[in-house]
Amino acid sequence: xxxxxxxxxxxxxxxxxxxxxxxxxxxxxxxxxxxxxxxxxxxxxxxxxxxxxxxxxxxxxxxxxxxxxxxxxxxxxxxxxxxxxxxxxxxxxxxxxxxxxxxxxxxxxxxxxxxxxxxxxxxxxxxxxxxxxxxxxxxxxxxxxxxxxxxxxxxxxxx
Numbered sequence: 827x828x829x830x831x832x833x834x835x836x837x838x839x840x841x842x843x844x845x846x847x848x849x850x851x852x853x854x855x856x857x858x859x860x861x862x863x864x865x866x867x868x869x870x871x872x873x874x875x876x877x878x879x880x881x882x883x884x885x886x887x888x889x890x891x892x893x894x895x896x897x898x899x900x901x902x903x904x905x906x907x908x909x910x911x912x913x914x915x916x917x918x919x920x921x922x923x924x925x926x927x928x929x930x931x932x933x934x935x936x937x938x939x940x941x942x943x944x945x946x947x948x949x950x951x952x953x954x955x956x957x958x959x960x961x962x963x964x965x966x967x968x969x970x971x972x973x974x975x976x977x978x979x980x981x982x983x984x985x
Contacts, residue, residue, distance in 0.1 A: 828956035829880055830944050832963050836872050837936040840865065844929045852917040859916050862925075863976075866908050869932070871970040873901040879962045880947075887950050893943055900935045904928060 827835070843865045850858040877898060885894040907928040914921040951959070 827960050827964070828953070829951075829960040829963055830948070830956060832960045833872075833876065833880070833944075834940060836868070837940065840869065840872075840932065840936065843868075844932070847925060848929065852919075852922070855917050862911070862916060866911070867971060867974055869908060870905065870974060871967050873905060875963055875967045875970055877901065879959050879966060883955075883959065884947055884950060890943075890946055890950060893946060897935070897939065897943065900931065904931055904935065907931065 843861055847858065847861050847865065850861065852858075881894045881897060884890040907924060911921060911924050911928065914924065948956070
């Protein structure tokens with residue numbers, strides 16, 4: 827998969843998890859917690875790797891510089907909201923309101939990236955470059971996710 831297909835797949839996965847999270851109620855604490863943990867870790871990894879292997883390359887091109895910095899800023903805001911959500915119980919009204927705001931921000935960012943950013947980037951990156959960056963994205967995201975995944979407490983207790 828090239829970088830565009832790879833990022834689009836991540837976006838589609840994020841949309842699906844956000845939809846599931848919005849469908850949960852405060853009574854479904856365990857499900858909501860599990861879904862949010864997966865979503866949060868995946869978003870952090872996605873943002874960091876996308877910035878490192880995709881935006882960093884395009885940021886130096888004058889045609890993409892402003893768009894790259896705007897996308898970086900949106901990542902920063904989204905990551906801040908992800909951290910804020912960790913301070914509220916998933917069963918609280920505040921959590922639901924903040925998650926709604928985060929969902930809107932991320933949805934806007936993904937749509938803008940797919941509709942505006944990708945077409946511009948395709949004019950700059952060759953097919954070979956897009957394929958290489960897609961491969962790097964995959965490899966690095968796996969490493970980042972493995973590094974930030976919480977350790978299994980039961981596994982540690984059993985050791």
